[in-house]
Amino acid sequence: MYPFSNIDTFTVFQNVVEKVVQEIKNLNNEYILKASQTELEDFYIDKVSIEPISLLIDELYIEEQTSVQIDVSNDSRRFIIPGRTALVPGTRLDVAVPYEGDPELWKIKPSCYTLSSYPEILVRKNEIVLSISFTDDLVNSLDLKSKINRDIELLANTIQNLRSDVENHNRGAPDRVKEALQLKRHQAETAVGAVAALEIPIKRRNKPLTFTVPTSRRKSPKSRPKVNTEVYKLEPTLDEAEYQHILEVMRGMSLVIERSPSSFSTLDEEAIRTHFLLQLNGHYEGNASGETFNASGKTDILIRVENRNIFIAECKFWCGAKAFNNAVNQLLGYLSWRDTKCALLIFNRTKDSSGVKQKMHDAMEGRSEYRKTVLYDPHKDSRYIFVKESDPGREIIITTQLYDIPTLS
Structure with missing residues (x-):
C-alpha cells in the first residue's frame, strides 16, 4: 500500500469522537446513574484516544533477501533495442521497520504533508516492510543505503506531522467525552425524577x-x-x-x-x-x-x-x-x-x-x-x-x- 493517501485526520478523528458520543447517548439511564463516573470517563476517554505512530528505526532489519529478474528496458545506462523487454538478475531486499501505535494511522493523511511520492509499504500490526530492488551487476552499497534512509526519513517526517494531529485530538477529545457523559447523566436524572434535592441539609x-x-x-x-x-x-x-x-x-x-x-x-x-x-x-x-x-x-x-x-x-x-x-x-x-x-x-x-x-x-x-x-x-x-x-x-x-x-x- 501507499501510506498517507486516504482521508484526512480531521474527518477520521471527528468520526471517532462522534461514534463514542453516540454510544454514550445510547447508554441505559439506570446504568449511567449507577456506574462510577470516574470509571466511565476513563473507559470512554481511552476509547477516543489514539496512540500515535513511533518508528523504531534503530530496530530495523532485513527480513528477506530474494533473487529476482529486473526489467531494465528503460535503463539509459544500458544498450537495449527499443521495444524489447530486457531482464537481468537482481535482488529484492525486504526491510522491516518495527513501530508502535495505531496501524490505522498509516491510511490517514496528516494536515501537513509532503507532496513527494511515498514508497510502497506492507503494513503489519507491529511493523512495516518496504522493498528495495537492485540489479546485481550495478549495485552500489552506498547508493542502496542512501535509498533506504531516504524512504524511511520521508515516512518518519510525515509521521511526526501526523503525531501533532493526534496529540491535538487527544488533548481535546476528553472534554467532549466528559460533556457527553454529564449531559447524559443530567438527562437520566431528569427522566427518573432525580432532580429533587439530593444534598444532605446541614x-x-x-x-x-x-x-x-x-x-x-x-x-x-x-x-x-x-x-x-x-x-x-x-x-x-x-x-x-x-x-x-x-x-x-x-x-x-x-x-x-x-x-x-x-x-x-x-x-x-x-x-x-x-x-x-x-x-x-x-x-x-x-x-x-x-x-x-x-x-x-x-x-x-x-x-x-x-x-x-x-x-x-x-x-x-x-x-x-x-x-x-x-x-x-x-x-x-x-x-x-x-x-x-x-x-x-x-x-x-x-x-x-x-x-x-x-x-x-x-x-x-x-x-x-x-x-x-x-x-x-x-x-x-x-x-x-x-x-x-x-x-x-x-x-x-x-x-x-x-x-x-x-x-x-
Whole structure:
C-alpha cells in the first residue's frame, strides 16, 4: 500500500469522537446513574484516544533477501533495442521497520504533508516492510543505503506531522467525552425524577462557636465499568461545598496543635479526635441532638443519615504502610451510601512528614479499589477516588490529611 493517501485526520478523528458520543447517548439511564463516573470517563476517554505512530528505526532489519529478474528496458545506462523487454538478475531486499501505535494511522493523511511520492509499504500490526530492488551487476552499497534512509526519513517526517494531529485530538477529545457523559447523566436524572434535592441539609451556625486552648508557642479500562444489579434508588449525597468546608475546619486543627504542642504530646487517638469534634460542632448544629458530628467506636468522626454513614473521618497514628492499609480497610467497611465522601486523618509523631506523605500516597494508588488521584500535594491534603469490586459503580471519595503531633522532649 501507499501510506498517507486516504482521508484526512480531521474527518477520521471527528468520526471517532462522534461514534463514542453516540454510544454514550445510547447508554441505559439506570446504568449511567449507577456506574462510577470516574470509571466511565476513563473507559470512554481511552476509547477516543489514539496512540500515535513511533518508528523504531534503530530496530530495523532485513527480513528477506530474494533473487529476482529486473526489467531494465528503460535503463539509459544500458544498450537495449527499443521495444524489447530486457531482464537481468537482481535482488529484492525486504526491510522491516518495527513501530508502535495505531496501524490505522498509516491510511490517514496528516494536515501537513509532503507532496513527494511515498514508497510502497506492507503494513503489519507491529511493523512495516518496504522493498528495495537492485540489479546485481550495478549495485552500489552506498547508493542502496542512501535509498533506504531516504524512504524511511520521508515516512518518519510525515509521521511526526501526523503525531501533532493526534496529540491535538487527544488533548481535546476528553472534554467532549466528559460533556457527553454529564449531559447524559443530567438527562437520566431528569427522566427518573432525580432532580429533587439530593444534598444532605446541614445547617451551619450563624456564627461558629469558638474554643480556646492553652497559648503555648505551632495510571485503555479495557471494558465498560460494571454496576450492581439492584434497581437504582435515589440516595443522599454530601454537598461538595460542605465537604470542602468540613475538611477546612479539620485542617484548621493544625494551627491549634502547633500553638499548644504540650497539650497534644501525650494524647491518644480518641482524645485528639475529641478536639476535632469540638471544632466541627462549633460550625454545625444537628437536627435533633445538637451534635451533627458524633463519635462511633474509638477513632471515627461521622455523619449519619437514616442510620447509614454519609461522612466518616477515620483517625489513626502513623505506624507504617501496613497499619495505614488496615485503616483504609476499616474506613471502606463503614461506607454504605453512593458517592460517599470521607477523610483519613493520620497523626504523625515521626520527623519525616514528607516521607510519610509519600508512603501514604503510594499505598492509596497501590490498592485494588483505586481509580483516580484527584489531587496529590506533598504539603497539603490529597484526594482519591475508589470503587470497591464488591460494590461496582459506587464512588468513594477519600481525602487524606497528615497532622504532625509533637512528642515530649
